[in-house]
Amino acid sequence: MRIANSQRLYLLFSTNTTCCAIWGVINPDSDSLGLNGPRTSGKVPGHMKALAVSLFLTAVLAAEARVSPQNLNRAFVADNEYIRLKDWANDAGFNMKWVKAAGTITLTNPSVKLVLTVDTRRAEIGGVNVWLSLPVVNRNGAVLLSLVDARTTLEPILFPQKSDARLKTICLDPGHGGKDKGEVVGRNYEKDYALLLAREVEKLLKHEGLQVLLTRDSDDFVDLSSRPLMARRRGADLFVSLHYNAAPEHAVGGLEVYCLTPAGMNSSDKGGGKGLHPPEAGNAHDGQNALLAYELLKAITAGMPMEDRGMKRERFEVLREAAMPAVLIEGGFMSNPADAKNIYDTAFRKRMAQAIVDGILAYKRAVERIPNGPSPAAH
Numbered sequence: 255m256r257i258a259n260s261q262r263l264y265l266l267f268s269t270n271t272t273c274c275a276i277w278g279v280i281n282p283d284s285d286s287l288g289l290n291g292p293r294t295s296g297k298v299p300g301h302m303k304a305l306a307v308s309l310f311l312t313a314v315l316a317a318e319a320r321v322s323p324q325n326l327n328r329a330f331v332a333d334n335e336y337i338r339l340k341d342w343a344n345d346a347g348f349n350m351k352w353v354k355a356a357g358t359i360t361l362t363n364p365s366v367k368l369v370l371t372v373d374t375r376r377a378e379i380g381g382v383n384v385w386l387s388l389p390v391v392n393r394n395g396a397v398l399l400s401l402v403d404a405r406t407t408l409e410p411i412l413f414p415q416k417s418d419a420r421l422k423t424i425c426l427d428p429g430h431g432g433k434d435k436g437e438v439v440g441r442n443y444e445k446d447y448a449l450l451l452a453r454e455v456e457k458l459l460k461h462e463g464l465q466v467l468l469t470r471d472s473d474d475f476v477d478l479s480s481r482p483l484m485a486r487r488r489g490a491d492l493f494v495s496l497h498y499n500a501a502p503e504h505a506v507g508g509l510e511v512y513c514l515t516p517a518g519m520n521s522s523d524k525g526g527g528k529g530l531h532p533p534e535a536g537n538a539h540d541g542q543n544a545l546l547a548y549e550l551l552k553a554i555t556a557g558m559p560m561e562d563r564g565m566k567r568e569r570f571e572v573l574r575e576a577a578m579p580a581v582l583i584e585g586g587f588m589s590n591p592a593d594a595k596n597i598y599d600t601a602f603r604k605r606m607a608q609a610i611v612d613g614i615l616a617y618k619r620a621v622e623r624i625p626n627g628p629s630p631a632a633h
């Protein structure tokens with residue numbers, strides 16, 4: 255995917271930013287807190303222990319009292335709001351290393367590593383490929399990250415919002431059906447394999463104690479708009495659409511997980527960037543959409559020997575109208591010989607189904623405040 259590098263990029267400070275010198279001032283380097291100082295060995299005096307506890311609590315409280323990305327100093331690049339990556343990284347507790355020759359920035363904390371590349375929308379979060387809406391840019395020697403990507407991608411994936419709500423019902427949406435065959439490769443129809451996969455996922459989710467509903471459980475034609483509607487009427491907490499891909503070039507293969515494009519942005523396959531798109535109903539769940547897509551892609555790529563084509567954004571009809579967090583999985587290319595062999599294989603399909611369930615359970619753990627507590631449904 256080629257980014258529109260010819261796009262005119264310029265830097266203007268927003269009205270709430272009074273001076274360039276403000277950059278970096280509000281977020282002292284972690285070194286200044288002594289967190290990266292040399293370790294000492296041997297007996298630690300009491301007052302030092304107290305200081306260590308105090309520093310630890312300060313760090314914990316600082317982590318709790320994060321500055322919302324919207325409240326970091328902002329700049330405009332080609333009409334899009336950006337924040338300085340170093341400000342965000344400091345606030346989020348990441349160490350940042352920028353290898354200028356390669357244009358790569360690595361952000362690390364004890365639990366995850368992020369890799370961003372200047373002038374691209376490619377991001378790697380914990381080894382999983384994620385497409386940003388806007389490229390990371392270098393302006394006047396500072397790496398800038400778009401506010402929309404901080405808000406709708408990095409923050410929700412790295413710092414999931416927990417709630418007391420329990421995730422109980424999953425709506426599985428096997429793509430196509432009936433007169434709509436989906437992709438056709440030889441005598442193989444996408445609609446058939448999507449349904450077979452949905453049935454495997456259904457079995458495993460039920461085994462985990464979750465309720466499952468399918469938008470179709472036979473070879474029926476189901477209108478696109480009625481699928482998310484069905485999920486809403488039947489009280490689903492998540493919507494997972496299952497599809498397979500095809501491309502004219504047989505070499506193209508791999509997995510993609512899609513969630514709804516943020517309002518005002520172009521979709522991944524259109525190159526991202528600003529677009530004239532008003533918010534859709536599904537944008538109410540931008541953060542959870544991204545987290546669900548990420549956890550699914552992470553679980554599937556961990557368990558399957560398939561290329562990771564990344565978490566992407568698209569305005570698919572089933573995602574636009576979803577009243578709950580929603581994603582669409584493209585589980586490989588039927589036109590790619592290696593993928594096709596897997597897609598048509600029953601044992602492989604069972605493994606794929608297990609990986610999808612693992613991703614859903616990872617999402618559930620990330621968003622539920624008491625993951626191991628008693629389910630309200632049990633009362």
Ligand SMILES: [Zn+2]
Pocket residue numbers: 429430436437444497498
């Ligand atoms: Zn499809």
